[in-house]
Amino acid sequence: MKKSVFFGALTVAALAAGAAAAGTLDDVKARGKLNCGVTTGLVGFAAPDANGEWQGFDVGVCRAVAAAVLGDPSAVEFVPTTGKTRFTALASGEIDMLARNTTWTFSRDVDLKFEFVGVNYYDGQGFMVPKALGVSSAKELDGATVCIQTGTTTELNLADYFRTNNISYEPVPIETNAEAQPLYLEGACDVYTTDASGLAATRAAFENPADHVVLPEIISKEPLGPLVRHGDSEWGDVVRWSLNALIAAEELGVTSANIADMAAAAGNNPEINRLLGTEGTLGEMLGLDADWAKKAIMAGGNYGEIFEKNIGENTPIGLGRGLNAQWTDGGLLYVPPFR
Amino acid sequence: MTTLSDPPKGGFRLSTLINDTRYRSYTFQFIVLIALIAAFAYLGSNLIANLKAAGLNISYNFLGEPAGYDINQRLIEYTSQSTHLRAAVVGMLNTLLVAVVACLLATIIGVVVGVLRLSNNWIVNKLMGVYVEIFRNVPVLIWILIIMAVFVAVLPQPREFRGDDATASMFLDLFAFTGRGFYFPRPTFTAEWAAGSTGYLIIIGLLIASFFGARALSKNATATQERTGDRPTTWYYTLAIWLVPVLVACVIMGLSWEIPALKGFNFKGGIYARNSYIALTFALSIYTAAFIAENVRAGILAISTGQTEAAASLGLRPSRTMNLVILPQALRVIIPPLISQYLNITKNSSLAIAVGYMDVTGTLGGITLNQTGRAIETVLLLMAFYLIISLSISAVMNVYNNSVKLKER
Numbered sequence: 001m002k003k004s005v006f007f008g009a010l011t012v013a014a015l016a017a018g019a020a021a022a023g024t025l026d027d028v029k030a031r032g033k034l035n036c037g038v039t040t041g042l043v044g045f046a047a048p049d050a051n052g053e054w055q056g057f058d059v060g061v062c063r064a065v066a067a068a069v070l071g072d073p074s075a076v077e078f079v080p081t082t083g084k085t086r087f088t089a090l091a092s093g094e095i096d097m098l099a100r101n102t103t104w105t106f107s108r109d110v111d112l113k114f115e116f117v118g119v120n121y122y123d124g125q126g127f128m129v130p131k132a133l134g135v136s137s138a139k140e141l142d143g144a145t146v147c148i149q150t151g152t153t154t155e156l157n158l159a160d161y162f163r164t165n166n167i168s169y170e171p172v173p174i175e176t177n178a179e180a181q182p183l184y185l186e187g188a189c190d191v192y193t194t195d196a197s198g199l200a201a202t203r204a205a206f207e208n209p210a211d212h213v214v215l216p217e218i219i220s221k222e223p224l225g226p227l228v229r230h231g232d233s234e235w236g237d238v239v240r241w242s243l244n245a246l247i248a249a250e251e252l253g254v255t256s257a258n259i260a261d262m263a264a265a266a267g268n269n270p271e272i273n274r275l276l277g278t279e280g281t282l283g284e285m286l287g288l289d290a291d292w293a294k295k296a297i298m299a300g301g302n303y304g305e306i307f308e309k310n311i312g313e314n315t316p317i318g319l320g321r322g323l324n325a326q327w328t329d330g331g332l333l334y335v336p337p338f339r
Numbered sequence: 340m341t342t343l344s345d346p347p348k349g350g351f352r353l354s355t356l357i358n359d360t361r362y363r364s365y366t367f368q369f370i371v372l373i374a375l376i377a378a379f380a381y382l383g384s385n386l387i388a389n390l391k392a393a394g395l396n397i398s399y400n401f402l403g404e405p406a407g408y409d410i411n412q413r414l415i416e417y418t419s420q421s422t423h424l425r426a427a428v429v430g431m432l433n434t435l436l437v438a439v440v441a442c443l444l445a446t447i448i449g450v451v452v453g454v455l456r457l458s459n460n461w462i463v464n465k466l467m468g469v470y471v472e473i474f475r476n477v478p479v480l481i482w483i484l485i486i487m488a489v490f491v492a493v494l495p496q497p498r499e500f501r502g503d504d505a506t507a508s509m510f511l512d513l514f515a516f517t518g519r520g521f522y523f524p525r526p527t528f529t530a531e532w533a534a535g536s537t538g539y540l541i542i543i544g545l546l547i548a549s550f551f552g553a554r555a556l557s558k559n560a561t562a563t564q565e566r567t568g569d570r571p572t573t574w575y576y577t578l579a580i581w582l583v584p585v586l587v588a589c590v591i592m593g594l595s596w597e598i599p600a601l602k603g604f605n606f607k608g609g610i611y612a613r614n615s616y617i618a619l620t621f622a623l624s625i626y627t628a629a630f631i632a633e634n635v636r637a638g639i640l641a642i643s644t645g646q647t648e649a650a651a652s653l654g655l656r657p658s659r660t661m662n663l664v665i666l667p668q669a670l671r672v673i674i675p676p677l678i679s680q681y682l683n684i685t686k687n688s689s690l691a692i693a694v695g696y697m698d699v700t701g702t703l704g705g706i707t708l709n710q711t712g713r714a715i716e717t718v719l720l721l722m723a724f725y726l727i728i729s730l731s732i733s734a735v736m737n738v739y740n741n742s743v744k745l746k747e748r
Contacts, residue, residue: 145604
């Protein structure tokens with residue numbers, strides 16, 4: 001009996017290992033669900049709402065990919081990951097893609113064998129301090145106690161920044177954003193540092209956001225984007241172009257309001273036609289339905305709509321588009337043509 | 340049954356390995372060993388094959404690279420430009436600092452509570468019972484978090500010490516108890532040759548010498564007592580042995596105290612015990628002390644009441660009965676489970692990251708793992724570290740156990 005259980009377990013393990021080697025796209029289709037790694041909770045980017053539904057900017061990317069591949073934006077299994085567990089989760093195949101405001105760096109791309117499929121948010125590391133401290137610049141922070149989320153690029157940037165400016169500090173490593181908040185609010189640290197977008201999201205969740213200021217210094221480049229495992233380019237293409245479809249849709253004026261009309265029949269703009277599948281065979285090339293991009297955009301609207309709904313100026317987080325505007329508006333969003 | 344163990348007639352046959360009771364157990368052990376080795380070899384080759392398929396390899400070269408991150412509590416010199424290996428060592432020392440102090444504290448609290456739990460005083464007895472049950476039955480991680488949260492919330496933060504209308508003040512102008520940790524005055528030596536760590540090393544050396552001196556004195560007193568029946572009064576000699584050399588050394592080396600003072604965002608100067616360190620050590624101590632108390636109680640109850648009665652009939656007071664008769668015998672029962680409690684403390688100290696204490700799991704198994712992505716390598720190193728520490732604790736405690744256990748001749 002025991003022996004058969006053992007061999008049974010071995011067989012299952014072998015099968016699982018075999019399955020992981022096959023294409024991720026086929027796996028996702030066979031499973032009927034997309035396993036998407038997100039944060040453990042950062043309001044605006046990925047956090048469950050009052051009904052337990054995951055909401056947020058990164059969540060929007062997951063839903064768009066699920067809609068493109070499976071036709072159903074709710075066919076996503078959200079896997080909360082910490083800064084420490086995210087890469088292991090992706091490398092081991094526990095998740096199909098990671099959309100967890102993760103910075104695109106050389107070593108992650110090359111050494112850790114991941115593939116960043118694009119940038120969905122151009123960010124930079126900033127500092128937040130209580131207004132009462134009367135600090136107006138990060139250079140005045142000599143001797144301060146700084147709370148950092150551990151396992152991120154922020155602690156390296158921080159060490160570099162303070163070293164180059166020759167000022168001392170006392171780092172307090174914190175595992176998650178949720179644990180950092182009470183420590184910062186109780187005054188166990190003077191400063192909280194993370195990506196500026198994360199600071200805005202954290203500040204929005206405070207009782208009195210006006211009592212805290214984000215300092216003007218941005219000390220690093222943090223291009224945040226979704227990533228997949230190295231070596232499965234087909235799947236990488238699917239995620240990349242799902243993201244690109246969202247951005248292109250905004251550029252081309254395709255919104256969740258008018259997409260039904262635009263996709264009903266081929267219109268005057270050939271690029272919109274190709275994007276929405278009324279012309280050409282782009283979907284087929286990706287191994288998806290012809291209307292894959294239409295489904296992706298309908299999941300939560302185009303890039304601009306997702307941005308405004310989750311983190312835009314009319315939300316408590318209140319982030320401006322800044323670098324994340326379309327290139328036509330002076331931002332950095334510039335997707336390759338759908339052709 | 341005798342026929343079974345009769346030596347087989349004739350030569351060796353393969354079936355003797357199974358049928359002969361002399362060889363059967365060896366045969367099975369051998370088979371199990373082979374199977375075990377094969378299983379591990381399969382797992383190992385599977386790992387390497389899968390890593391290769393993913394384009395990865397096992398390499399420890401990252402240990403020589405600059406770490407790039409800062410560590411708040413460092414017992415040895417460390418900057419963000421030091422190597423990952425040095426960061427790991429800093430973490431290891433932090434782990435050991437917590438483990439050693441928590442083991443000592445837990446033993447003291449545990450023994451006291453265990454003895455008091457057997458008290459005839461109803462209130463003391465029940466209070467200790469409540470303590471043991473509360474701490475033993477709530478996970479240690481919860482205790483660490485609760486203590487840290489209370490610590491941070493209850494104690495004043497440095498900013499409350501600032502200004503003319505400060506709501507908090509330093510204790511005796513020497514100690515600062517803040518939500519970020521405790522600041523104590525630090526002894527420093529003004530004499531040039533004793534600056535830095537030299538002075539501390541001299542003091543430690545003197546204390547060790549005093550320890551042996553006091554022990555020799557006590558041995559001498561015992562010998563006199565056995566010879567004459569009278570124990571000479573030695574406490575003032577003992578006091579002198581402990582104090583005089585250290586005091587003289589302090590005067591020669593020019594002792595002065597560095598008092599912590601509020602400068603900028605934080606207190607500066609003095610000895611700084613971080614909130615994370617205090618919360619972690621305290622939580623581990625009182626949690627494990629509950630288990631040790633139960634071990635102590637079990638050990639004491641294992642000594643027959645006849646011993647207590649015999650001691651009482653000899654006219655020993657209850658405190659002396661406990662110290663001279665019961666505890667020395669109870670130690671034989673207490674020490675083996677005590678070893679596993681020490682191991683528990685050491686292993687549980689890896690929960691440090693919950694309060695942001697940079698132990699080896701936080702540096703090597705946390706930031707280094709994350710920045711280099713070398714998960715398997717760092718986890719293997721971590722396992723080796725904890726294994727070595729645990730085995731060392733076991734070895735030391737087993738030596739001690741052998742020295743106190745019942746000697747059978």
